[in-house]
Amino acid sequence: MSTTTAAAAHPRGIFHKAGSLRAERRWALVTAYISLVIAAIIMLAPPVYMFLTSIKTSAEIADLSGNPWWVRDPTLENYTALIFNPMFRGFFWNSVKVTLLVVALTMAISILAAFALGRMRFWGSQWLATGVFLTYLVPDTLLFIPLYQIVGGLGLLDSTWGLVLVYPTLTVPFCTWIMIGYFASIPKELDEAALIDGANWMQMLTRIFIPVALPGIIAATIFAFTVSWAAFVYPTAFITSPAEMPMTIGVVSQLIRGDTFAWGQLMAGALLAALPPVIVYAFLMDYYIAGLTAGATKG
Amino acid sequence: MAQVSLRRVVKAYEGGVQAVKGIDLEIADHEFVVLVGPSGCGKSTTLRMIAGLEEITSGDIAIGGTVVNDIPPRDRDIAMVFQNYALYPHMSVFDNMAFGLTLRKFPKEEIKRRVDNAARILDITPLLDRKPKALSGGQRQRVAMGRAIVRDPKVFLFDEPLSNLDAKLRVQMRTEIKKVHQTVKTTTVYVTHDQVEAMTLADRVVVMNHGVIEQVGPPQELYHRPATRFVAGFIGSPAMNFIPARVENGSGALRLNLPNGIVLPVPEERTSRYAQAAGKEVLFGIRPEHLTEPKNLDRSNIAVFELTPEVIEPMGMETLVHLWLQGAEVCSRIDPTTPAEPGRPMPVAADLNHMHLIDPETGRVL
Numbered sequence: 001m002s003t004t005t006a007a008a009a010h011p012r013g014i015f016h017k018a019g020s021l022r023a024e025r026r027w028a029l030v031t032a033y034i035s036l037v038i039a040a041i042i043m044l045a046p047p048v049y050m051f052l053t054s055i056k057t058s059a060e061i062a063d064l065s066g067n068p069w070w071v072r073d074p075t076l077e078n079y080t081a082l083i084f085n086p087m088f089r090g091f092f093w094n095s096v097k098v099t100l101l102v103v104a105l106t107m108a109i110s111i112l113a114a115f116a117l118g119r120m121r122f123w124g125s126q127w128l129a130t131g132v133f134l135t136y137l138v139p140d141t142l143l144f145i146p147l148y149q150i151v152g153g154l155g156l157l158d159s160t161w162g163l164v165l166v167y168p169t170l171t172v173p174f175c176t177w178i179m180i181g182y183f184a185s186i187p188k189e190l191d192e193a194a195l196i197d198g199a200n201w202m203q204m205l206t207r208i209f210i211p212v213a214l215p216g217i218i219a220a221t222i223f224a225f226t227v228s229w230a231a232f233v234y235p236t237a238f239i240t241s242p243a244e245m246p247m248t249i250g251v252v253s254q255l256i257r258g259d260t261f262a263w264g265q266l267m268a269g270a271l272l273a274a275l276p277p278v279i280v281y282a283f284l285m286d287y288y289i290a291g292l293t294a295g296a297t298k299g
Numbered sequence: 300m301a302q303v304s305l306r307r308v309v310k311a312y313e314g315g316v317q318a319v320k321g322i323d324l325e326i327a328d329h330e331f332v333v334l335v336g337p338s339g340c341g342k343s344t345t346l347r348m349i350a351g352l353e354e355i356t357s358g359d360i361a362i363g364g365t366v367v368n369d370i371p372p373r374d375r376d377i378a379m380v381f382q383n384y385a386l387y388p389h390m391s392v393f394d395n396m397a398f399g400l401t402l403r404k405f406p407k408e409e410i411k412r413r414v415d416n417a418a419r420i421l422d423i424t425p426l427l428d429r430k431p432k433a434l435s436g437g438q439r440q441r442v443a444m445g446r447a448i449v450r451d452p453k454v455f456l457f458d459e460p461l462s463n464l465d466a467k468l469r470v471q472m473r474t475e476i477k478k479v480h481q482t483v484k485t486t487t488v489y490v491t492h493d494q495v496e497a498m499t500l501a502d503r504v505v506v507m508n509h510g511v512i513e514q515v516g517p518p519q520e521l522y523h524r525p526a527t528r529f530v531a532g533f534i535g536s537p538a539m540n541f542i543p544a545r546v547e548n549g550s551g552a553l554r555l556n557l558p559n560g561i562v563l564p565v566p567e568e569r570t571s572r573y574a575q576a577a578g579k580e581v582l583f584g585i586r587p588e589h590l591t592e593p594k595n596l597d598r599s600n601i602a603v604f605e606l607t608p609e610v611i612e613p614m615g616m617e618t619l620v621h622l623w624l625q626g627a628e629v630c631s632r633i634d635p636t637t638p639a640e641p642g643r644p645m646p647v648a649a650d651l652n653h654m655h656l657i658d659p660e661t662g663r664v665l
């Protein structure tokens with residue numbers, strides 16, 4: 001009753017309010033779409049251009065007349081040349097080998113470290129956890145110089161094994177940090193229940209924490225995978241012979257001869273190299289997001 | 300099955316804050332003991348020390364005659380039910396209940412027999428294949444209890460197990476817990492802040508406040524013969540009324556001078572008990588149910604006086620009347636048919652057979 005009178009008394013005021021809300025929402029959507037479209041164009045232009053270049057012949061790439069965004073004679077010869085090139089396949093397998101080993105090593109180290117730092121509560125564990133994260137802030141462009149000494153001292157220069165050893169310096173800190181956050185989101189009572197049920201620390205980790213924290217583990221795994229698959233500075237610094245090269249530097253070093261750029265093959269190689277992470281992300285995106293945001297809100 | 304003994308148990312945290320200040324408690328075999336008190340009174344800490352989840356600063360805890368101070372939780376042969384259930388989210392109900400037995404390497408058939416048996420007691424057999432997230436709060440709490448029962452431990456520990464349930468389910472699960480205890484008869488220590496839970500479940504209630512035990516006793520004893528003002532006020536709902544009063548000695552009989560010029564005669568049989576309080580300020584304690592509409596006037600020690608209601612709360616089977624008395628708000632429980640109206644003085648009868656006098660300085664009931 002009272003609301004009707006109020007509305008009758010101030011009809012304009014109420015209409016204005018409802019109208020402004022709707023208009024506000026419309027504006028928000030319009031701005032959101034415009035900025036998203038701009039962002040998408042900026043993000044997608046390079047890979048699209050790479051793809052277009054990769055299906056052009058060398059002659060067409062060199063031909064400066066015509067629209068560069070248009071392909072006249074599409075061809076797969078750049079791809080077939082790479083795929084049937086044993087050296088290029090070697091790069092691929094090197095990448096696969098290094099990445100799988102690094103992911104396994106990283107996860108083994110960071111799960112154990114995160115469990116100890118996040119859950120076992122010993123003197124200095126907080127400081128140690130912060131310290132682990134701080135090491136992540138040191139860039140690889142700085143680290144590779146001292147690491148060169150270490151890897152060289154171990155006789156692992158110019159070997160994929162050297163890469164397996166040094167990549168974890170990039171992956172372990174961040175993965176440990178993700179896992180500490182994820183473990184922290186698991187209620188304390190769960191370990192207490194497990195303790196009373198008769199579990200020791202190792203059983204608690206393997207039977208309770210790892211299964212419960214699986215989304216976080218997957219997120220960390222994807223991160224480790226991406227970092228070691230895309231690593232560029234370390235292999236550039238430590239690898240010289242083509243037989244030991246991973247994709248990232250193999251493509252660049254073998255397809256650029258002096259000032260001759262095999263643009264078509266370069267682009268094809270780069271796209272082929274980008275394929276595995278894209279596939280992994282496409283399937284595990286949801287886990288990745290869930291894992292990164294875990295601990296942000298305590299449920 | 301076993302008795303539990305706490306001897307001068309102290310829990311101090313870094314910085315010297317004492318959560319538990321040296322408590323002694325003997326819990327008999329098969330007994331159901333409830334630790335009750337407001338939050339921060341040390342009841343949960345005490346339970347967690349019995350469980351081995353908190354270290355003991357000093358004193359001894361013994362389970363079944365063995366001092367367990369340095370024995371880890373898994374070797375204490377106890378089972379615990381947590382407030383938030385703490386079920387393993389990735390395991391089925393069956394696996395949740397079987398986990399403790401699997402870790403202890405029980406044979407498969409024995410595990411199955413025990414889980415099935417516990418599931419039958421708790422009426423959760425159809426849920427055995429489900430994951431915890433597919434269960435309601437009450438069902439989760441049953442599974443948590445099942446996990447305790449299958450272990451057949453020496454002691455059950457419950458840490459506010461019903462606090463996360465809605466009011467109706469809480470009452471239902473309370474009965475359920477009592478039924479389970481009557482079936483399995485395992486020694487039980489149960490922590491709650493809800494005095495109704497404490498009263499209904501316990502063989503003996505332990506009232507704690509500020510890290511010390513205020514009183515230990517069967518529910519009825521705590522209710523009728525509280526030792527301190529804290530216990531008197533904590534046990535019973537609505538709480539006991541405390542009215543400032545003065546004890547006067549008049550020709551061999553004691554009188555209580557209350558505010559508003561009300562004078563109550565102290566029952567004859569209590570004269571010697573309260574004699575030392577003569578001439579002193581005290582707190583006059585009386586429960587709302589002993590402050591009613593005038594009735595049973597033929598009995599001895601019923602005093603009638605007039606007070607003015609401020610707020611009236613009909614509860615259905617009874618009506619709570621909040622009366623105004625200088626310096627104190629007084630609650631009375633009257634028959635719902637009795638006419639009462641805010642602002643209009645009404646006669647109330649105090650049953651002085653159930654009165655208490657409290658020393659306001661020490662807080663002790665005289």
